[in-house]
Amino acid sequence: MSAVERNETLTINPIHRGAIMGRSATWLKKNSIWAVALAMAIFFSLQTGFFLTSFNIANVLTQCVVVALLSVGLTPVVISGNIDLSVGATVGLTACLAVLLQPYGLTVALLAALAAGALCGLLNGLIVEKTGVSSFIVTLATMSGIRGLTFMGIGDVSLSATDDRLNAFSMLALGPVSTVVAIAAVLIAAVGFILRYTIHGRNTFAIGGNRRAAVDAGIAASRHVVGNFVLCGLMAAACGIAMAANLGAASPTFGRDYELLAVTAVVLGGTRLQGGKGGVAGTLGAVVALTILRNGLNLLRVSPFYIPIIVGAVLIAALIIDRKINGNALRHGE
């Protein structure tokens, strides 16, 4: 359904002024979370002069990167009607590999981490498609399986980097934009491009909207679903590498509970959990909004103990508001 709507808006002649207004209005309606993020930024910059300093902006961006990579990677999986709860475990595994294999050379370590991420995604995708078990159950299982294997291979220890170049590279920055932020931006844009402008992306929306119809229309659904899981695994690996680079260390507990952060961001960003609707821009907006909220509360010296309460309440409130605005769209589909 939404794939069709999307194509219609794309074919409107962009030179027409009304169409441009209409398109940006539609965009803002779809991605209203960006307005929330903007409002929060304005609120916190009025409350504390420290919010808009270059140092703090760099801080917010760096905090965004980790969750953004993960949530943006998860978005295509959710749009195709699945979920991946194993992303946090994949972050732990890949962060450890990126540090553990540094004695064999930085390239080897990074490639191994990326390959492991892709492999985790491939495993999830193949099990989901070959067995027909729901992705919620499969990735609930691989979440503990991958975490267990990481502990088994590495032990209950913390690894520190033997090669300083990765950490040094992550420290390079142009103003508030560090190299890690820049690379993450490119990766996120790439996922957004794949989802919006490629056949794979279009088919992903179609499968999530109505899988049977998509298969009847000749779409090789399995291949696209597995592809999205691999993409998600790769992004989780990028997240693991970014964490390892930022900290110059890794441990098998890295990324614990991150799957919940990622799912929260994807849903807050307006992607429908049943699939067929959503996008990277919304997810990114949600990550930015949540990070600004945490950062702002820190700056206002709110005890960090209150943050889970506030984040949970914001999540529920956002769902209720979304429900009021979008009305009874799901009432019969539940």
Place this chain on the structure above:
Amino acid sequence: MPVSLINAMPRYAPAGLLFTVILAISALMPQVAELQNVNQVLRQTAVPAILAIGVTFVVITGKLDLSVGSILSCSALATIEVSNSVGTAPAIAAALAIGVAVGSLNGLLVAYLGLNSLIATLGMLSVIQGIALVHTDGANIVMNDLEAATWFSFLARGSVLGIPFPAIIVSLLAVVAGVLLHTTTFGRRVFAVGGNAVASAYSSIDTRKTVFLGYILSGGMAGLGGVVYASRVMTARHDSGVGLELTVLSAVILGGASLTGGSGSVFRSLVGVMIIGVMQSALLMLGLPFYTQWIAVAVILIVAAWLNVISSKGGMPG
């Protein structure tokens, strides 16, 4: 295989799996089957078993409850604090009240406001755990009188005729819940709503009320689980129940309940809890580190869910 046998498979597969696991383990490692260890497993699985009984109702209505672990933390804290200051009986009442209150809030969000149950209960998980964290400042809350062999400590530590008392509590709760689910009108509505919500609504079933009551049961059971937990450990933290929601959910799925709703049973969920408990005990006895349990749970969960899919496909000719 005859069709009737394949049809029956999902119903008996969990019990069969448990039987196989127990047989294999006791053949390979006789010490696991020793009475002392069996009693130990029964004590350890009591808390997840109580939670699983409640979660089963929610899953059969086609919803999820991820907040049970946090409810357990809160109610265990309440049990200890109130019994330190007021007394044990009010403490149990307070713990139950917390469970029912959070359960009804979950029910309100999911049933009456129509929110997605995964996300709504995830939000509640975060909120409740945060409240417990703020309240305790991250500290351990310990029972004042650790040594006294009161009736409260009997709840999780006592035994009757050699049977651990928590196992008796679980059995009683399971019988009541099983009767409620399988013989009453409410139970039939639970299955109907999970099987087809729209058709249930047209059959003048109050689907919202049914889902709402399911969450109250789940919350109440988690509150009760907190009481048994507190009695067993005599101390609690804001994160006592972290991760328990996933263990319990895995057990319910192992018991053959479908996440899309409409199928499941209290008895089979308990079998799921036992499969995980027996396996954990065996792996610990082998001297394997804790994370091997995670890998084993992962493999068993996928295989069990797969068998469930195969048998339900094969069982429906045409």
